[in-house]
Amino acid sequence: MSKIRPQDMGKPVEQVCQIENLMPLPAPYDKPGMEPDFKAPKDSWKENYCATLDGFVGNDTLTRPKTKEEQDEMVKKFLSGLEKLFNADTNRGMLQPFMLSFEYCAKCNTCADACHVFKSSGEAEIYRPIFRSEVLRKIYQKHKKGGSLVNRFLGGDIDINYETVMRLGELAYRCNLCRRCAQTCPLGLDNGLLAREIRKIFSMEMGIAPKPLHESGTMKQLATGSSTGITKDAFLDLIEFMEDDLYELTGKKYKVPVDKKGADILLVHNAGEYMAWPENPAAFTIIMEEAGLNWTLSSDMIGYDNVNYGLFYDDVQGKKIGAAQLKAAKDLGVRRIIQAECGHAHKASMVSQDRIAVGADNIPRESCLPLLEELVVKKKVFKLDPSRNNFPVTLHDPCNIVRMMGIVQPQRNVLKAIAPQFREMTPHGVNNYCCGGGSGFAIMNSFNFTDFRNKVSSRMKFKQILNAFQDTIEDENTPKYVCAPCSNCKGAIRDILEFYQATAKFNVHYGGLVELIVNAMVQFDKPFMEFLRDDEDMF
Amino acid sequence: MFLTLFTYLSIIAFFGLSLYKAAQFAKMPMHGRWELYPVPKEADDKRHYGGSFYEDVEYWNKPRQVSHVGEIVDMLKEMLFIKNLFVNQRRQWWICYAMHLGIYLLFLWAAMLFVGGIIEVSGTAVTATAGGIAGFVYYITLLSGAAGGILLAVGAIGMFFKRIFDETLNKYTNPNEFFNLFFLFAVAATGLVVWSGDIGFNYGREIMVSLLTFSPIQADFALTVHILLLGAVMIYIPQSKMSHYVGKYFSFHKVLWENTPNLRGSEMEKIVKESFNYQPKTKTSWSAPHINPGAAQSEK
Numbered sequence: 086m087s088k089i090r091p092q093d094m095g096k097p098v099e100q101v102c103q104i105e106n107l108m109p110l111p112a113p114y115d116k117p118g119m120e121p122d123f124k125a126p127k128d129s130w131k132e133n134y135c136a137t138l139d140g141f142v143g144n145d146t147l148t149r150p151k152t153k154e155e156q157d158e159m160v161k162k163f164l165s166g167l168e169k170l171f172n173a174d175t176n177r178g179m180l181q182p183f184m185l186s187f188e189y190c191a192k193c194n195t196c197a198d199a200c201h202v203f204k205s206s207g208e209a210e211i212y213r214p215i216f217r218s219e220v221l222r223k224i225y226q227k228h229k230k231g232g233s234l235v236n237r238f239l240g241g242d243i244d245i246n247y248e249t250v251m252r253l254g255e256l257a258y259r260c261n262l263c264r265r266c267a268q269t270c271p272l273g274l275d276n277g278l279l280a281r282e283i284r285k286i287f288s289m290e291m292g293i294a295p296k297p298l299h300e301s302g303t304m305k306q307l308a309t310g311s312s313t314g315i316t317k318d319a320f321l322d323l324i325e326f327m328e329d330d331l332y333e334l335t336g337k338k339y340k341v342p343v344d345k346k347g348a349d350i351l352l353v354h355n356a357g358e359y360m361a362w363p364e365n366p367a368a369f370t371i372i373m374e375e376a377g378l379n380w381t382l383s384s385d386m387i388g389y390d391n392v393n394y395g396l397f398y399d400d401v402q403g404k405k406i407g408a409a410q411l412k413a414a415k416d417l418g419v420r421r422i423i424q425a426e427c428g429h430a431h432k433a434s435m436v437s438q439d440r441i442a443v444g445a446d447n448i449p450r451e452s453c454l455p456l457l458e459e460l461v462v463k464k465k466v467f468k469l470d471p472s473r474n475n476f477p478v479t480l481h482d483p484c485n486i487v488r489m490m491g492i493v494q495p496q497r498n499v500l501k502a503i504a505p506q507f508r509e510m511t512p513h514g515v516n517n518y519c520c521g522g523g524s525g526f527a528i529m530n531s532f533n534f535t536d537f538r539n540k541v542s543s544r545m546k547f548k549q550i551l552n553a554f555q556d557t558i559e560d561e562n563t564p565k566y567v568c569a570p571c572s573n574c575k576g577a578i579r580d581i582l583e584f585y586q587a588t589a590k591f592n593v594h595y596g597g598l599v600e601l602i603v604n605a606m607v608q609f610d611k612p613f614m615e616f617l618r619d620d621e622d623m624f
Numbered sequence: 625m626f627l628t629l630f631t632y633l634s635i636i637a638f639f640g641l642s643l644y645k646a647a648q649f650a651k652m653p654m655h656g657r658w659e660l661y662p663v664p665k666e667a668d669d670k671r672h673y674g675g676s677f678y679e680d681v682e683y684w685n686k687p688r689q690v691s692h693v694g695e696i697v698d699m700l701k702e703m704l705f706i707k708n709l710f711v712n713q714r715r716q717w718w719i720c721y722a723m724h725l726g727i728y729l730l731f732l733w734a735a736m737l738f739v740g741g742i743i744e745v746s747g748t749a750v751t752a753t754a755g756g757i758a759g760f761v762y763y764i765t766l767l768s769g770a771a772g773g774i775l776l777a778v779g780a781i782g783m784f785f786k787r788i789f790d791e792t793l794n795k796y797t798n799p800n801e802f803f804n805l806f807f808l809f810a811v812a813a814t815g816l817v818v819w820s821g822d823i824g825f826n827y828g829r830e831i832m833v834s835l836l837t838f839s840p841i842q843a844d845f846a847l848t849v850h851i852l853l854l855g856a857v858m859i860y861i862p863q864s865k866m867s868h869y870v871g872k873y874f875s876f877h878k879v880l881w882e883n884t885p886n887l888r889g890s891e892m893e894k895i896v897k898e899s900f901n902y903q904p905k906t907k908t909s910w911s912a913p914h915i916n917p918g919a920a921q922s923e924k
Contacts, residue, residue, distance in 0.1 A: 090795050165911070174904040178656040179651060182879045189871040192796040193720070195713040219796055240798035271702070271709040272868055273875030278658065292912035304914065329886055401915050421682070435678065436657045441887045442895045448887060449684040491676025492660040513660045515674030543833050569763075621752075 089210045090240055091219040095249035102139045108544060111551045111592070113559055120585055124533045134532070135251040136451040139211060145531035146293050146300075147251060156247040159291075163250045164228050165488050166290025167221075170282055177530045178400055178440075183282050185276040187222065190215060196266035196276055201545035202259060202517045203248030212541075214276035217256050217504065221279060224249065257283040261523035261542055262397065265486040268516070281524075284398040294398050297528040302394040307409070311356040311390035312399040320389050322358045324382070327367050335609050339370050344417065345381035351419040352380050352453075353410070355427035355572035356390035362575060368599035368613065369425055371606070372457070376466045381417065381459040388413025391430035396437055397525040407438030414448040417508055421443065421449045423456060426597045428483030428571035429523075431490060452486065454570065454598070458495035461602055469605040471503050473612065476564045478504040478555035478601070480577065481546070482517035483571035491515070496570055503605045504568075510549040518545045520569065522577025538577065539584040547581045550593065558591055564616055591615075627841040627851050628834055629724065641862035642870055649874045656897050659883040664698035665690050666883075676883065684887050697768030697883065702876065704728070718834050719786060723779025726812070729772030736765040737825065741832025750829055775810035780805050804866055811857050814850040821846070 089101060104123070109115060126136040133149055134142045169175035170183055196214040197203050203212040210216060226241035236242075243249065260280040267275035288294040296302075306312040315323065324341050331339045342348065352373065358365045373380045374433040383389055387409040395403025414422050424431050435450045460466045480500055486492050493514050500507045510517065520527070521543025529538070550567055557563045567582075569575045578595045587593040594616045604613040612618050667689035670676060677683045701707040706724060732846045740750040740761045750758045750765075764821035784805040805836045818827065827847060834841045843851060861867055886892045909916050 135887075162911070167906060172906065172908055173653050175908050175910055177653045177902070179658070181652040181874065182658050183657045184649070184652070185871050185875045185879065189865060189866070189868045189875070191868065192793065192801070193709065193713060193716060194792055194796070195709060195716075197792075198712065213792075215796055238799045238803075240800065242798075262661055267880070269708055271706050271711040271712075272872050273880050275660075275879075289910040289912050289915055292914065299914075319849075347847055382772055401910065406907045421684075435885075436659070436883075439657050439901070440654065440896050443886070443893050444888065447886065447893070449682075449887075451681065451683065455683075468736060474656045487674075488661055489659070490678050491663060491666065491670070491674055492678050493673055495663075495679055614778050 091216055091223055092244075094220050094252050095244035095426045097248070100137055100139070100140055101252060102209050102211045103345050104139065104541065107540065108205045108207055108416065108548070110544070110548055111555065114547075114585065115170045116553065120540065122168075123536050126533060130532050133364055136257045136309045137422050138252045138255040139209070139259070139537075141524075141531040141534055141537040142255070143529055143534040143537065144255055144287075144293065146296060147254045148285070149251070150247055159247045160245060160250055162291045162428065163286060164224075164245070166286035167225060167228065167608055168291060176282075176285075179278070179282065181274065182278055186276070187217070187225075189272050190218060190222075190274055191272060192219075193271060195269050197269060199265045199269045199518050201259065201265070201466065201521070202542050203261070205544035206541050211256060212259055214260070217253070217260065217283070218276050219247070220253055220256070221283060224253075233486075253443075254287050257281075257287065258524075258526075258529070259537070260279050261484075261519040261521065261526060263519035264518070265484075265518065266557040268488070281398065285400060285433075285499060285539065286599050288399040289401060294524065295529050295531065297530070298394045298398055298525045299402070300527075302392075302528075303399065304580060305405060306387060306390060306392060306394075306406060307402075310386045310388075311389070312392045312394065313356045313360060315356050315359065315385045315390070317386070317389075320356070320359070321375060322386050323363075327359070327363055327370070330363065331370065332369050334611060334613070335371070336365075337376055341370050341429075342381040342402050343384050345379075347418045348381035349420050350378060350380040351383055351388070351414050351417055351422045351448075352425055353383070353389070353391035353422060353430070355392050355430060357392070357572055358425070358578075361579075362572075362596070363523040364600055364613070364615070365426060365597045368597070368603040370452075371603050372460065372467075374605070380423075381538075382420065383413050383417055383419055385416060388417070391427055391434065392429060392434035393438075393524060396429050396433040403433060403437060404441055405434060407441055410434060411438075411446060411448055414485045415446060418449065421451055423451050423453050423572055425453050426570040426572065428598065429573055431492075432485035436490060452490070452492050452495075454486070454492050454495040454499075457598065457602065458498050458620050462498045467602070467605075468607045469503055469602070470607045471505050471605055473605045473607075474504045474601055475506060476566060477506045477508065477554055477557055478568055479508055479510055479550065480513070481510065481511055481520060481550075481567055481569040481571075481574055482515075482525055483569065483574045484519050486513050486518070487517060496568075500568065503601055504566075508553055508555065510553045518549060518550065520546045520571075520574040520577040521581070522573050527573040527576035527580075535584075539581055543577050543581045546578070547585060550578075550581075550587075554591075558593075561590065563592060564592070565593045566601070566614075567593065568598055568601060570598040602616065610617035625840045627843055627848065628838065630855050631831070631835060631841065631851060634858040638858040638862060641859075642867060643869055645870045646873070647822060649870065649878075652776050653902065654895060655879070657883065658807075658879050660880045663881050663883050665692065665881060666694035667691060668694065677885070684885065688778070688885075695877075699876065702872070716786070719779055721779075722775045723783060723808070726776030726779050727773045729768045730776060733765060733769040733772050733828075736761055736768060737832045739826040740765055740829040743816050744829055745836050752824060754822040765825050765828070766823070769819065771827070771836075773812050773815050773819060777809055777816060780809035780812060784809060801865070802864050806859055807860070811850070811853045814846065814853055818847050889924055 126140050223243035230236040262277045264277040302312045393406045526538050554565045582588045752763045787797045883890050886896050
């Protein structure tokens with residue numbers, strides 16, 4: 086299997102790659118039988134989708150063409166999209182970065198050791214960061230220059246058939262776009278960027294993108310206001326429920342400001358939080374209110390969901406959503422937008438969409454993390470008792486916030502102030518590993534793709550978590566907390582803790598940063614976090 | 625006279641095509657931000673751990689601190705020492721750096737030959753026994769030429785064989801990439817052959833004198849082959865992937881380290897505003913239904 090080469094992507098084999106030697110996990114997962122096996126792809130999946138790459142199906146709209154005409158059409162459309170990546174009119178926003186990474190790779194292979202997917206899979210060849218990029222280069226070379234001997238000499242030695250195209254469409258979704266590989270490249274090139282450009286061909290030219298990202302993601306968000314499908318009315322109901330829950334938990338009536346014109350701060354959450362982790366927006370509410378900030382939420386179209394999945398696969402969708410979010414803030418007349426704990430929303434709004442508006446349309450966007458640091462550490466606004474958080478806590482660095490935005494210290498400074506047993510993962514900060522849910526994987530649950538996520542792409546993160554808690558991992562009476570200030574990362578970590586039964590067996594929990602802050606507030610009698618409430622003696 | 629003209633052509637082609645390539649990248653449209661941390665031009669107290677201005681509350685209300693020194697230091701580390709390869713792939717760095725250091729030294733050697741040529745045209749012989757600047761130039765030429773030639777030859781052929789015998793590298797190396805390395809080796813090897821007959825590189829200064837005075841280059845067979853190969857590689861490099869010295873500048877400075885925010889009233893805002901006036905040069909657009917419903921409809 087290790088003999089596989091980029092040229093083999095179009096070969097008529099049942100499956101190009103089989104994962105055989107997964108990276109070992111540390112104790113207590115170093116014993117046999119501690120993790121479920123892979124689920125084999127069903128025949129119906131093989132028949133209708135692309136299971137011929139590695140046996141996983143992640144792209145659930147990449148359906149197998151049935152006729153020769155459909156096969157030819159798929160190849161034709163792909164090549165047409167490929168050409169558009171090189172066109173200043175159609176790829177204006179990424180032409181230069183794309184061309185640099187496409188043209189100059191020296192194939193030194195330095196990137197491979199940095200890639201958690203490649204290492205976790207036991208170095209399966211197709212996950213080597215340059216494998217995918219090299220397939221793309223070969224296709225382009227062959228397409229532009231033909232199959233002559235000279236062109237084979239120049240790298241155009243690949244069969245361009247629908248199987249090549251389909252496999253590449255799947256392979257584009259075996260990279261978390263964490264860009265750790267690019268940090269190590271001596272030429273500053275970026276295989277993550279190339280993976281995203283391939284996704285763009287499929288989405289923007291062929292209309293093919295995983296449903297959770299496109300149909301149930303950006304399309305739904307543009308139609309209803311949120312990728313969760315939460316409408317304005319449903320959102321207002323959720324806020325009421327949250328106020329009731331807060332009263333029940335704290336004994337204090339908090340009124341969440343919604344659509345407050347001219348507020349200083351528009352706080353925007355990943356709308357998924359209201360449904361999956363309502364304690365997170367609830368904790369934000371307590372913090373904003375107790376700090377006396379002039380803030381508001383928006384119930385306007387797209388104003389209550391900072392999600393922008395366009396970041397993962399489609400420039401046009403990204404821009405549409407980014408513009409709508411800015412409009413919601415402008416209509417409210419707020420001075421600034423604060424992004425709550427959602428990594429990709431941070432990057433989408435502050436970095437990716439930083440070139441789409443000017444003047445009054447360009448509402449300043451900030452991260453919640455420096456604000457939290459200011460309130461907790463610098464201004465000491467709250468009365469906090471760190472001993473309430475006296476259990477092992479480690480921090481996951483969301484790639485979009487840390488590696489791609491350089492927000493490294495604020496969250497650490499907060500944790501050092503409120504969590505006496507805080508310990509770092511290794512490595513951490515800008516060198517940290519992705520949670521394995523990045524670039525949309527956290528919400529892609531089609532077919533057996535969750536196996537790939539839990540056993541491969543999230544494996545390195547799980548290893549880091551286990552290593553961070555090695556001193557108490559097998560002590561089931563000691564709760565352990567993975568602080569992940571990002572919705573997508575929490576989703577991925579939730580799934581690995583469940584998949585490996587780490588919560589049930591070893592008392593490992595996860596959540597955001599604000600929950601820990603509120604948990605330390607002395608004014609509340611009950612612990613804020615649910616997993617602590619049964620054992621109040623620890624206080 | 626052919627060799628003189630050919631040498632002029634190769635020098636002009638090397639610099640001209642390299643600049644053309646740089647201009648091609650420079651005139652590409654402003655791209656979306658795609659930075660990656662650590663960004664070395666961040667403020668002194670942040671860049672060592674990869675921090676940025678985004679760590680400050682209301683960063684958009686505060687003066688931006690940019691460390692040009694930090695950027696230059698990191699740039700020099702990468703340019704002169706290939707730092708990322710040294711840190712992340714030490715075993716490969718040795719042979720790769722030997723080749724690159726050889727090239728850097730040969731640039732110095734060429735510059736010293738040029739200076740030596742000027743000195744000789746002005747009437748002073750550049751010899752081992754000459755004093756002052758002429759003697760200094762003689763020895764710098766000797767050291768840089770000898771070390772550069774040997775390092776380039778060893779590095780290029782070393783990388784050639786490494787790519788042959790390392791299964792992974794072999795798999796990803798196209799035939800033309802083997803050719804590139806062998807081409808560099810051939811240039812260095814023929815240079816060493818010529819040098820073995822004239823340790824002081826007097827032939828090199830004679831070539832420079834011919835170029836400076838626009839007179840025919842006198843060359844025996846070995847030197848003729850060397851000049852032809854060297855000239856050919858200089859014409860070839862900017863047109864090949866070996867022109868990554870151009871790409872590297874843009875990859876780091878214009879992509880990974882370019883994190884200037886678009887703030888109200890800033891220079892960047894003016895550039896962004898200007899970009900809104902862009903008029904597409906073609907009628908091409910993406911064809912997916914959610915982008916171009918008309919295109920999708922017409923295909924049905």
